[in-house]
Amino acid sequence: MRADAERNRKRVLEVALETFAAEGLSVPVAEIARRAGVGTGTVSRHFPTKDSLYEAIVLHLVAEIVDRARQLAATRDPGAAFFEFFALLVEHSAVNLGLSQAMSGTGFDVHSVALAPEHNLLAVEEELLVGAQKAGAVRPDVVPADVKALMVGCLAREQQGSDPEARKRMIDLACAGLRAQR
Amino acid sequence: MRADAERNRKRVLEVALETFAAEGLSVPVAEIARRAGVGTGTVSRHFPTKDSLYEAIVLHLVAEIVDRARQLAATRDPGAAFFEFFALLVEHSAVNLGLSQAMSGTGFDVHSVALAPEHNLLAVEEELLVGAQKAGAVRPDVVPADVKALMVGCLAREQQGSDPEARKRMIDLACAGLRAQR
DNA sequence: CTACAATCGGGACAGTTGTCCCGCTTGGTC
DNA sequence: GACCAAGCGGGACAACTGTCCCGATTGTAG
Structure with missing residues (x-):
């Protein structure tokens, strides 16, 4: 070239x-x-095509997140790993409107192109979720799609006045819902 | 005419x-x-304009919901009124893709045209929220925008496999997050 | 330095969609 | 039953955007 x-x-x-x-x-x-x-x-x-431009950019970002997720899985207990991952994903997306839209499925479908292991957000999310559920940290009836939907909710919060405090509270609300009641 | x-x-x-x-x-x-x-x-x-068509339709639906919300406020205790309202809003939007998009702010901004008292979803939502918080049923630090974001999350859940059970669970997750911890 | 192929710039083209206009039709009244 | 304005249909128009192509340019091997 x-x-x-x-x-x-x-x-x-x-x-x-x-x-x-x-x-x-x-x-x-x-x-x-x-x-x-x-x-x-x-x-x-x-x-x-425009999609191929999306791909080149979004896949790179996703790969980073997946990598961080695997680090969390290896160094934290299952519950903490899952909740930290959730926060990480929201924080990353919140400061990047394009990524946020891709995650929300608005304009570009990440998951249909992110099938390779290093891009497979869905797989690593499920892994962390199941781990956290086995450890009793997350409600057992929750499925990955629920988690993703809550994430979309957190990202929607950004669109109406974005400040770090609101973001933290929003993540906290979502995690409180996911946590197993005792 | x-x-x-x-x-x-x-x-x-x-x-x-x-x-x-x-x-x-x-x-x-x-x-x-x-x-x-x-x-x-x-x-x-x-x-x-297309917006005026949206308006004619969406405002009608919103008026219905606002009406139901006021009924709830009058006949239930503050906590129950708020949570039933939340579920009601999600159920209504879930079965109507257009309303769902309007609520999520995708393609049409409801709140900028819904200012009349009988359409003011924001006002009635805040009313119910504050009531529930005073009664100790909802976390005191939550603001209306947080509630709306959680609602958007519930609606996002519909886009990836929609069944009544998942919807109920999703509403339950969101409400569990909002509820005051004891 | 030369030649040629890779690369570039930007305009052409096609597809979509919202809005507007004009010539024809039709409802309602006298 | 006739008249005429209100109303209708649908095509014209403009704005936008993604994709492709062609003539001009430039990097690089020899």
Whole structure:
């Protein structure tokens, strides 16, 4: 690959990352190109469809989160690992509008492209959930889809006035619901 | 107003109601017109913009819910009134994709047009919330936006496999989080 | 330095959708 | 039954966006 092509590819990816994070996934491709200082043709050669641009960005972020989740699973007791993972996921998504939309399934379906083990958020989430349930830390009747829905709720909270305190409280509310009653 | 005009207006409203409920707010206006057996011009004369069509439909639904909420406030103790209201809101929205989207703020902002007392969901929600908090049934640090976010979470649950049991569990999870710990 | 192939820029194109307008039709009254 | 304004149908128009292509440019091997 030619040096300038490589440079352009990275630049587009970089600009797209921060633009999607700040303004969401609905920003036009032409706008990404403009901010990156390239033509639309250049973007569409490196990323033939908008989805492929989403993929390149979101999968990278997801891989990071999955990695952190596995670390948690290895170093914490099952209950703490699960709740810390939940908070981590929300915190990450809350500061990145694009990721938040992908997680909420608005505009891009993460899970249909994130099947490789290093991207499989669903699998690692289920792993942590089941572990926490076996340890008696989470209600036994909860399923992964419930957890995801609560996460979407936390992210929805961000859209109406976002401050760290509200975010913490919101995570706390969700976790309190999930916790096994004694 | 001419009789046929009145008839057409009602027919459009009726078709739009069920179409939005079944397929969401993104159905094109032309499709509504087609199903109602009228031209697009007829729709746009009665409802100059798509938003005005949303308004006519959603405000009607919201008015019903607000009414039910006031009944609950009058006939139940504050805690029960609040939790029953929450469940009611979710149940109503769950079976109506359009309402669900409006409640989640996806495609239409209910609260900016629902300011009249009989439509003011926000006001009645706050009323019930504060009552429940004073009675010690709900955590005192919760604010209305938190409740709305949890509701959005419940509605998000519907999008990934919807069955009555899961819905009940999801409402239960959310309410458990809101409840004051002892 | 030269030549050529890879790459680039940006405009063309197609598909969607909301809004508006105009010529024709029809309901309701005299 | 006739008249005319209210109302209708549906096509025109504009705005937006994703995708593709072509002529111009530029990096790089020899």
